[in-house]
Structures are given as structure tokens and as C-alpha cells.
Amino acid sequence: MTLVVTPRLEAAQLLTGAQAVAHAMRQIEPDVVPVYPITPQTPIIEEFAQMVADGRCDTEIINVESEHSAMSAAVGASVAGARVMTATASQGLALMIEVLYIAASMRCPIVMPLGNRALSGPINIHCDHSDAMLARDSGAVQIFTENGQEAYDYTLMAVRLAEDQRVLLPVIVNLDGFTLTHSAEAVELLPDEVARAFVGHYRPLYPLLDTARPTTQGPFDMPDFYYEHKRQQDEAMRGVLEVFPEVQRAYAEATGRNYRGYYEAYRLDDADFAVVVLGSTAGTAKVVVDTLRDEGQRVGLLKLWLFRPFPHAAVAEALRGKQAVAVMDRALSFGSWGPLFTEIAAALYGLPEAKRPRLHNFTYGLGGRDVTPDQIAEALTRIQDPRTPAVMRYLGVRA
């Protein structure tokens, strides 16, 4: 079993995903962090607030009374010219959504770790991707991470990505609630000076506090301007497909940590059958792929880092010619296919029919339901039978 970046034992620390992200925040040293605690994000900010209190980094933490206010304060600080981060989860993100759209439209490069958690109700604090999917069309870039190491590394990269002049959009770094936020694993941090040099200084484009060059921000648009601004926003989002690999390359140069591309392809090249996942399930899926390979099955994994913008062309190329693909969704779009499935279907539709794999959709792991190797093995086995009907299936739910 391989990891894209393997923490070296002699340099690794035992850190929860939340701690790893908090260290990234300390090294980034944002000017302003407005925040409201919500499970399972809370330990990220707890750890970070402790570091600020200990004088290990110079950040203005604003304790607000709700996530709506957290994102509002983040937008205000961001347009003023500050480097801003916040963090949230689940209902907190749901409450932020209104302002997250505004942050994206005002082109605020706010970086936000998201401790993925189910949406109410029933009230549930455990992991799934319903919250991330809620923000799917908000205009925020979305990165998914498999483990604490990736959550740390991508938080640093997210700053460069968000602040690139071609992008200037909020970036959400997803890490699975509890599975990553609260689980301790080996994580190798960068030396502070390396991390700081990589993120560099933020130079805002239109700082509101620049009285020598006054601007109006967040104004009103009539039908004659709104559409143009949305087109700009969409092009910036599409531009991420270009900037993201550049940031990865810069990170590799600065740190030797070699993340490459929009996704990790694990034993995929010569596979006939593939599974597509987001987040920590990818690790479990790698174990399953290894096991099934040992049994002689030609299976592989595609783990997406970048979900927004969605790299349709690259995904189509990666899955071209496979016989069948299982798309694993940890969220429902009630009455439709899973949100990841619809993207994969859209990506593959352009392939010539002979090269277009059969597609299957599996919903799994809602509300923290444990994701076992058996479930993934079941998905990868079922799709090998060409008579398996193309309907969405629930894995691990009582029938």
C-alpha cells in the first residue's frame, strides 16, 4: 500500500488531522481568522487558538456568534486586504453558504478547512460529504484529502492557489470528520521557514483600506453586469485547472513532496475495473485494490483531489477504455444520482462508445456509517458482471 507522500518515520509526529491543519495555519499565519466552533472542526481552531495564545503566530482571531458571521467577517477582512482563513463543518457550512457565495463572487481568497460531516436531520455529527456537496456550486474551489498528511500539505497549497491572481477564489480543503480530524497518524510537517517561504506574502488586488486608490466593493449589479461578473468567476474557476498543477509543482520544488495532477491513480493504468472515491475512503480502497489484485482481478482506484473545478477531460482520459467503473458517493442528491457520479458520467459521455465504461453508482458511509473493505470489494466485484443493472445502490445500509 502506498501513499503519495509518505511521512518519514524519523521526521514524523503523531498528529490528528485537526492538529496537522492547525500547524499549517500557524505556519501560514493568516492575518485574520474569524471562527465559530462546530464538531468536528472544533479541534482545528482549538489547537490553532492555543498556538496564537502562546504567541507562536500573530493572527487576529475573531470569536463570532455564528458561522454566518464568521464568513461575513472573513469577507470583510479579506476585502480590506487581509489574508484570511476560517474553518467549519456541516450545519456550520450550511449557515455560511449564503455568505460563501458572496465570498466567491467578491473573489476573496479565503482558505477554509472543512471537517466533513453529515447534515441534519436527524442530527448527526459523523462523517459524510453532504456538507461539501452543499457548497458544490458556491464558487469555492474544493480539494479532498485522504489523510492527515494530505490535509496538511493541501492547506499550504490552498493558500497559493487561492491567492494566485488568475484565481482569487475561496478554497475549501476537505478532510473527513473524525476519520481524519480526530484520528492521530504519522504526519511530517515542514520546517516553519520552508512552509512560510512557500506561502509567501499576500498582495491583495483591491485592498479596501487603500485610501489612495478608493474602491467600492460588493456593489449591486443589474442584468447588464451580473452575467459578466459570473462569467469572470467561472473562468477563474476553470483557470484553477491550470494553476493547481503549477502550485503542486512549486510545492514539490520547495519541499520535495510530489503531489501531481488532479487525482491519484492507484494501480489504474492496466485496470479493467475502477473505483472512484473522495477523501479518506481512498485509503481503504487501496487496501481492497491490493487484495483483489492478489486474487488476479484487474482493478484500480481513482482518488480525486480536485472536485471543483471538476477535471472532466483528465478523468475521461484516466477511465477511458475501462470495462466498468464504480463511483462511490458519500452524499445523496435525493431523487438523483450521487453528486460525484453525475460528474463522472458527464466526463465519460464524450468518449467514443467503445471506450466508454459501464458506470455504476454506490452510496456509502452516510452519517459516519463505517466504510469497510468488504463494501468496496462488493462494489468492485458487482460491476464486473455486465448484467448488473445500472441503478444506484446503497452499500452498508440495512435492506
Next chain:
Amino acid sequence: MLEIRWHGRGGQGAITVSKILALAALRSGKYAQAFPEYGPERSGAPVRAYNRLDDRPIVLHSGVYTPHRVAVLDETLLEAEDVCEGLAPDGVLVINTTRPPEAIREQTGYPGRIVCVDAAAIAEETGSRFANVPLLGALASTLDFIQLPTLEGALQAFLGKRRPEVVKANLEALRRGYHETVALEAVAPETLPPRPRSEGSRALPPYYALPIGGVITPEIRWFPKTGGWRNERPVFNEALCVNCLLCWAHCPEPAIVVHDRLMEGFNYDYCKGCGICVAMCPTGALTMVPEGAAELVAASVSPNPR
């Protein structure tokens, strides 16, 4: 299909009369649409309303670009907007004005039929208060398929259970508007002197030329000019000004001109006439006057004494 465009200012009732006209058309055996072009809620800003009238069901839901009638509720809009945009030479321009149609032709260069009505005076004299109802009467007089009694019925339906004197005043205003028009017939367009094409607010920049995020920078202040929203303007009496700059600090637009910490006056391209500066001024150096009044009016008594 007959298309109509109404020009008014927020609060003048353009949208209401477009609906009354649509109801009258329905009752006259025509299919009808009435729809507004709303902006933000802003009293005094230019607003438009539209009608479509036809013998057949109307399925079109796009904007009106080539109206057969244009009705203008407020003469000052002739400065702010190209009210004749898209109006064919065989159409009719109906306008609330005290001036003769010849003057309107000279100002607008419109060669078609021009119908003038002093709707403001009619509204005043009848006590109906708003110029929209007499203007509706004037516009309806140019449509042969709507009879005055049908129009009266539609107006009554809209007035509902208002006090009888209000209903009476409005019906009177409608009738007078219908009858008291002064018209000028169409002429061949070539007989009019050529006019420079107005730049027009529609010449807008491409998407990539806009600053991102909706930011308005000093360089692009030219495009969202808000001066056209105004029907009252603030004026400045330098003698009373103590340069406290409260007006500058509270003006929501880049409309107060300050140099070297001295208040210098207004940039009327952006002053939308909200009056906040006047309310803020502690010395009475600022006062609001109706648009078009002589500039040298200045208050000597502060509305906001300290």
C-alpha cells in the same frame, strides 16, 4: 402585436398604469401583458414598464425593444435616457409636459406622431395627485381598440375600495387626459436636422474588461453613473460651510468633491439625490432643490442644528 414602453421614475406609478391598460385591453377582447423592469427599490430612479397587446395569446416573455408606443411620465427623463430608443417612425410618443409637441420633437428628434398632455396639471387640478392616470388616458386615446368606458372600468377595478372622492378624482383625471391632448403629426425623418447619436448607457464593456468581483475602481467610475436617479439635487452654499466633511463621509456615492480637506461641491454625475448630505450638514450649507431649479438657492437655516 402592439408593444408599449412606459418611462417613469420610481414612485410615479408607471407599473400601475401598465396593469390598468392591460386589464382594459383584456376587457376589450385583446390578450395582454404588463410587466415592469425593476431595479433596486429606489424612489426617483428611472424605471420602465411594458405592455404587449394582441388578438392572439401572447407567449413571448422577452423584453420590448421596438415599441409602437412610448409613454413618458416625467419630462426630466429626456435628459437621462434615450426614450425614443427602438420607437419606429410610425409609432407614437406620448409625454407628460407643459411644452408643445414641437419642442419635444426638437429635443428628441423623433419624427413620428407626438402627443403631449399636461398630466401633472390635470392631476393637480382634479386632486388625483399622480400624473400616471391622465397620461394613461392620453396613451389610450391613441389606441382605437380601447374605449374610454372600458378604461374607466379597469381603473375602477384597480382603485378598489378607495374613498369615493379618490375614485372620482382619478376618473376625472383619466377622462381629461384622454381628451386634452395636443398632437403633432409625423413627418418624414429626412426633413429633420441630423442628430448626433447619443453614446447611450448600453455601450457596455466586455466581461474581461471589468475589474473582478464587482469592484468599482476610480478608473471605471464612468459606467454605473447614478446621477440619472435624481429628481432633486443638493446645492452648496460655501459661505456657511465649516468643512467638517460630514457630508463627504456619509455620501453613499463618490459625489462630494473634496480637495485638501476642503468641501468643493458635487459631482452630479454620481449624486443620486438621496439628501443624506443635507441631513448630515450641521451648518445648513447644503439644501435640496428640485432638479432643474436655479443653482444658487441656499438654505440659511440648518435642518440639522447642533
